[in-house]
Amino acid sequence: MPNQQIRLDVNLAITSDPEINHLMHVSLLDEYQKQISVYHSEIEAEKKARKIRFQELPLQDLSKLKAFKKEVEGKFDTLVVLGIGGSALGNIALASALLHSYQQIANKKGMRLFVTDNVDPDWFLDLFDVINPDKTLFNVISKSGGTAETMSQFLYVWELLVAKYGDKAKDHMVATTDEKSGYLLDIANELGLRKFVVPEGVGGRFSVLSDVGLLSSILIGIDVDELLAGAAAMEKRCQTDELLKNPAYLNALIHYFYDVQLGKSISVMMPYSSTLKYLADWYAQLWGESLGKRYDLKGREVFVGQTPVKAVGPTDQHSQVQLYCEGPNDKIFTLVEVEKNHRDISFKNPFKGNEGTDYLDKRSMNELIRAELKGTSIALADAERPVVNVIFPEVNAFTVGQFIMMYELQTAMAGKLYQINPYDQPGVEAGKKATFALMGRPGFEGEKKRIETSYTFDYRFII
Ligand code: PA5
Numbered sequence: 001m002p003n004q005q006i007r008l009d010v011n012l013a014i015t016s017d018p019e020i021n022h023l024m025h026v027s028l029l030d031e032y033q034k035q036i037s038v039y040h041s042e043i044e045a046e047k048k049a050r051k052i053r054f055q056e057l058p059l060q061d062l063s064k065l066k067a068f069k070k071e072v073e074g075k076f077d078t079l080v081v082l083g084i085g086g087s088a089l090g091n092i093a094l095a096s097a098l099l100h101s102y103q104q105i106a107n108k109k110g111m112r113l114f115v116t117d118n119v120d121p122d123w124f125l126d127l128f129d130v131i132n133p134d135k136t137l138f139n140v141i142s143k144s145g146g147t148a149e150t151m152s153q154f155l156y157v158w159e160l161l162v163a164k165y166g167d168k169a170k171d172h173m174v175a176t177t178d179e180k181s182g183y184l185l186d187i188a189n190e191l192g193l194r195k196f197v198v199p200e201g202v203g204g205r206f207s208v209l210s211d212v213g214l215l216s217s218i219l220i221g222i223d224v225d226e227l228l229a230g231a232a233a234m235e236k237r238c239q240t241d242e243l244l245k246n247p248a249y250l251n252a253l254i255h256y257f258y259d260v261q262l263g264k265s266i267s268v269m270m271p272y273s274s275t276l277k278y279l280a281d282w283y284a285q286l287w288g289e290s291l292g293k294r295y296d297l298k299g300r301e302v303f304v305g306q307t308p309v310k311a312v313g314p315t316d317q318h319s320q321v322q323l324y325c326e327g328p329n330d331k332i333f334t335l336v337e338v339e340k341n342h343r344d345i346s347f348k349n350p351f352k353g354n355e356g357t358d359y360l361d362k363r364s365m366n367e368l369i370r371a372e373l374k375g376t377s378i379a380l381a382d383a384e385r386p387v388v389n390v391i392f393p394e395v396n397a398f399t400v401g402q403f404i405m406m407y408e409l410q411t412a413m414a415g416k417l418y419q420i421n422p423y424d425q426p427g428v429e430a431g432k433k434a435t436f437a438l439m440g441r442p443g444f445e446g447e448k449k450r451i452e453t454s455y456t457f458d459y460r461f462i463i
Contacts, residue, residue, distance in 0.1 A: 004393055005233070006402045008247040012377055012387040013254050013332070022329075022384040024257050029243050029250075032257075036249055039416035040241035043409075052423065053201030054408050057209040058232035058401070062225070065211065065218050068194070072219070076137040079219050080127070081115040082153040083141035083212075085428075086204025087176075088117035089285050090213040090404075093278040097400050098222045101275055109221025111137070119149045124156075133164055137219070138173045141212055143198040145182025148435050154184075158191075170194075176211050203423050205286045206408055209401075223397040230401025238409045248409035251388060255332060255410075256417040258386055259306045264332040267306045268324065271336035272313035272373040275395060280310035280336075283407055290411045290422035297419050304418045306332075314372040321376060325383045333380055333387045337373050340394045341366045 015023040046052040081091050095113045100106045103113065114131070116124055138157050142150045161169035175188035176196040188195050196211035198204070207213070209231055218224050238248045258264035267287060269280040292305030311320050313335065324331060349361035360368070377387050392399045415422030437447035 004230075004396070004398050005237075006247075006393070006399050006406070007389075007391040008251055008406075009389040009391060010250065010254060012381045012389070013258075022262070023386060024254060024262075028257065029253075032253055033241075033243055035417075036243055036253065036413070037241040039413060040249065042416060043412050044239075050201060052412070053199060054203075054206040054209070055235050055405075057199075057202070058228045058235055058405070060210075060228070062214070062218075062228075065196075065214055065224070068215070069218050072137060076135050076219075077111055078131050078136040079111045079113050079216055080131065080136055080138045080157075081113065081141060081216055082138060082150055082157065083115065083176075084117045084147060084149045085285060085289075086207055087141035087143065087147075087150065087198075087212055088115050089205075089278070089282045090208025091115050091216045092117075093282040094208070094213055094217050094222055094227070094400065095220055096278040097275050097395055098217075098227075098397055099220060103220070107220060111219050111221075113216055113220045116153055117149070119152055124153065128160075133160065133172065136172060139176055139196075139215060140173065140184065141176040141198075142182070142184050143178055143204050143207065143212075145177045145184030145186075146432075148432065148439065151184070154187075174215075176215060203425075205289055206411075206423075208282070208404060226397035227401040230398035230403075231405040232401075233398075234402040234405035235409070238406070248406045249413045251406075252410045252413035252417060254386075254388060255306060256414055258332045260304075262386075263330055264386065265306055266309055266331040267334065268309045268311055268320075268331050269334045269336065270311040270313050270316065270376075271338075272369050273336065273338045273392075273395065274312060274315075276336055276338070276392075277310070277312045279400070279403060280312070282404075284308035284310050286407055286411050287414075289425050289428065291414055291418060291420065292427065293418070293420040294426075295420070297421065302418075302420065304420060313376060314369065317372065317376060321379070324385065325379050329383075329385060331385060333377075333385060334390060335373050335377055335387060336390045336392065337370060338366075338392045338395055339370075342394070 013024060014026050016026045018025070047055050081088060083091070091113065092115050095103055099109060105112070114127055116127060118124065140150060140154045158169065158173065161172050165172065170191055170193050174194040174196060175184055177184040177188065177198060179197045179200065196215050198207050198212055199210050202210055209228065214224050217227065238246045240246050241249070243250050243253065255267055269283050271277055271280055287306065287308040294301060294303055296302045309331070324333065345365040347360045347363055347365070349357045351357045377389065380387050390403070392403070411422055433444065433447055434451060437444040437451060
C-alpha cells in the first residue's frame with residue numbers, strides 16, 4: 001500500500017542555506033549519522049535480546065482476541081475501560097481516530113467505548129447514568145496491578161456487579177495485566193476473571209498495540225489486522241539506520257537537536273484534525289514520561305526532556321498560535337496533516353460579491369483546513385520557529401498503526417540521544433508512593449512521616 005505511507009516533511013526544520021542559523025543545518029545529518037548508527041545497533045540488540053519488545057507486537061497472534069470478540073458479540077453494547085496513563089490513552093486515541101466522531105452514540109461497527117481514566121467521583125459516577133450494566137463489559141487494565149485510580153474504580157464496579165449479578169458478575173469483567181505477578185493478577189485469579197496480557201518487556205506507554213489497546217479496538221470495530229500491518233510496515237521501514245530513510249530516527253534527532261542546541265524545550269503537536277487530537281495526547285505521555293529524566297544512564301543528574309504540548313488546528317489558531325508565533329521562541333512544532341478526509345463538503349456561495357464568502361465558493365472544507373495548516377506553518381517559519389509536518393494520506397487503521405510505531409521508535413532513539421532510560425518512570429512512581437502514604441497504605445509509614453515532616457503548611461498562605 002505505498003500510497004498509504006505516512007510521510008515526514010522536515011523542509012521547515014532543516015536548511016542547506018549557510019546564512020540561516022535558526023534552523024538545523026543539513027550538514028549536521030552527516031555529522032550525527034555515525035552516532036545514530038551506533039544507537040540503532042543498540043536498539044536492534046535490545047530488540048533481539050527481547051529486553052524491549054514493543055517492536056514485536058505487530059507480528060502477534062490475534063486469534064485469542066478474535067475468538068473473544070465472537071464469544072461476546074451481541075451480549076454487550078458497551079465497553080468500559082478502567083485504566084489510566086498508558087493503560088488508557090492509546091484506547092482513547094484509537095477510538096477517536098478510527099471510529100465515528102461521536103462513537104458513544106453512533107458506533108455501528110461494534111460496542112461503544114468509555115475510558116474512565118480519572119477518579120473524579122462526579123465524572124466517574126455520571127457514567128453509570130448513561131450505561132446499562134446488563135449490556136456492559138468492563139476491562140480493568142493495569143500492568144502493575146496496583147495503581148490507585150484503577151484499583152479504586154475496579155472496587156466500585158466489582159461491588160456493583162456482584163450486587164447485581166452475584167456469581168455471574170465475572171461475566172461482565174475482564175482483567176488486562178502482567179502475566180506473572182501483581183495485585184490485579186492475584187485478584188483476577190481468585191475471582192476467575194478472563195485475563196488478557198500486558199506483555200513482559202512492554203511498558204505502559206508502549207503497550208497500545210498489545211491487548212491493552214487491541215482488546216478494546218477489536219470489540220469496538222477497529223480493523224486490528226490493518227492497525228498491526230501499518231505498525232509492521234513502519235517497523236520495517238525503520239530498520240535502516242540511514243537518517244533520510246528512517247522517519248523515526250530523523251524526527252528524534254531533529255527534536256533532540258532543537259532542544260539541546262537551540263533551546264526548543266517544548267514540543268507542540270498540533271493535528272489539523274479533531275479525530276487525531278487524542279493521538280497528540282498519547283504522544284504527550286510517550287514523549288514526556290519517557291524522556292523527562294533526572295539521571296542519565298551513568299547516574300549523573302541531567303534533568304533532561306522536552307515538554308510536550310498538545311494543540312488542535314485550526315481550533316487553537318484562535319487560542320494558542322499568537323503565543324506560538326510571537327511568544328518565547330522555545331518550541332518546535334509538529335503539524336499533522338490529513339490529505340484526504342473520508343467525507344468532505346464543497347461550499348456554495350449564494351452571497352456573490354461578498355468578500356467574506358466569495359473565496360470559499362466551490363472550495364472544500366478539506367482544502368480550507370489544509371490551507372490553514374500551511375498558513376500556520378508559514379507564519380511559524382516566518383517567525384523563525386522550526387516546523388515538521390507529519391502527513392497522513394488518510395486516517396485509517398493502517399496509517400494510524402504507522403504513526404504509533406514511528407513515535408515509539410522515535411522515542412527509543414531519543415532516549416539514546418539523551419542517554420537516559422526511556423522505559424522507566426521514577427517520577428510517576430514517586431507520586432504513587434506519596435499517594436499510598438497519604439491514603440494510609442501499610443508499608444508506606446516511613447513515606448508518610450517524611451511527608452509530614454518535610455511539608456508543614458502555613459495557613460497564612462492559604463487565602
Ligand atoms: O507508561 C506508564 O508506565 C504509565 O503511564 C502507566 O501506564 C500508568 O502509570 C498506569 O500504570 P498501570 O498500567 O500499572 O496501572
